[in-house]
Amino acid sequence: xxxxxxxRDEFADxxxxxxxxxxxxxxxxxxxxxxxxxLGYVKLQRAEGIGxxxxxxxxxxxATHGYELAPQRNEKRDQTNNKKIxxxxxxxxxxxxxxxQPDSAxx
Numbered sequence: 084x085x086x087x088x089x090x091r092d093e094f095a096d097x098x099x100x101x102x103x104x105x106x107x108x109x110x111x112x113x114x115x116x117x118x119x120x121x122l123g124y125v126k127l128q129r130a131e132g133i134g135x136x137x138x139x140x141x142x143x144x145x146a147t148h149g150y151e152l153a154p155q156r157n158e159k160r161d162q163t164n165n166k167k168i169x170x171x172x173x174x175x176x177x178x179x180x181x182x183x184q185p186d187s188a189x190x
Contacts, residue, residue, distance in 0.1 A: 096144045104132030105141070116148035124154050 097105075105119055106112055108130045119127075119141065128138055142152050172182050 096147065097140060098137070100132055101137045101140060104130055104137070107132070116145050116150055120145050120150040120152055124152050127152070128154075 105114055108122065108126070109118060127133055127141060133141065145152050176182060
């Protein structure tokens with residue numbers, strides 16, 4: 084088996100579109116799973132040519148090579164959402180609605 088055949092097998096789970104998008108993102112013709120994993124979830128998610136389906140394929144490809152890539156929590160977005168929820172609850176309460184806290188056993 085030649086080196087080219089080994090490289091082809093290494094990328095067999097990625098489409099040509101995904102491979103080309105990663106080459107463009109990394110600005111190099113060849114790359115390793117480690118280099119792709121270091122890019123991180125957010126950068127891959129925002130990359131041109133990698134949609135949701137492609138991102139899932141890349142995450143699965145990385146997993147077969149021993150890398151885990153998971154979505155990162157966006158703390159600022161979480162804070163904004165919490166503020167919106169708090170305002171909505173206050174509005175409901177100001178109009179006479181009673182807000183019950185969820186049971187901790189059901190969450």
